[in-house]
Amino acid sequence: MVSRRVEFNEKVSAEQLSAQIKRSAVLGLRKSAEVVLATARHNTPHESGDLERSGAPSVDPTNLVAAVSFNTPYAVRQHEEVNYDHPKKGEAKYLENALAEEADNVRKILAKYLEGAFR
Incomplete structure (x- = not known):
């Protein structure tokens, strides 16, 4: 585990x-x-494109939880359904994968944004 000392030039309340x-x-x-949504869309099975277009990210700011649906x-x-054939493109488990x-x-994105909170 890495620890860092943070010093502030200004007084900042907790x-x-x-x-x-x-x-x-x-x-x-x-x-x-x-980012996860973009990759999931790339992996979604494709017939008409409706499935790809239906993807959306969401964030619950109270509980600090993100979702892709x-x-x-x-x-x-x-x-x-892992036994479906996807002749045009895509795969089962497109979101999980x-x-x-x-x-x-x-992890890198979250670290970057959280580090930014201390600047």
């Missing part, structure tokens, strides 16, 4: 620092969700 950290975390979560009646089935593929990038 509340101000906490608010800045939270704002930075929300921005980092939003960017991370967008796809909103078609068949999104879950396409994701879970995108998250695994982008995990290191998500």
Whole structure:
């Protein structure tokens, strides 16, 4: 574990620092969700493009949770059915695989945004 000493030239209250950290975390979560979404869209099975277009990122700023979702009646089935054939493009587990593929990038993005809270 790496520890860093942070010194401030100005007086910053704990509340101000906490608010800045939270704002930075929300921005980092939003960017991370967008990165995962882009990769998931690339991986989605494609017939008409409706599934790809239905993807959306969201962030719950209160609980500091990000999500990526796809909103078609068949999104879950396409994701879970590993025996489907996808002749045009795409794969089952398109969202799960995108998250695994982008995990290191998500960590880097979050670290960058959180470090920015201390500048």
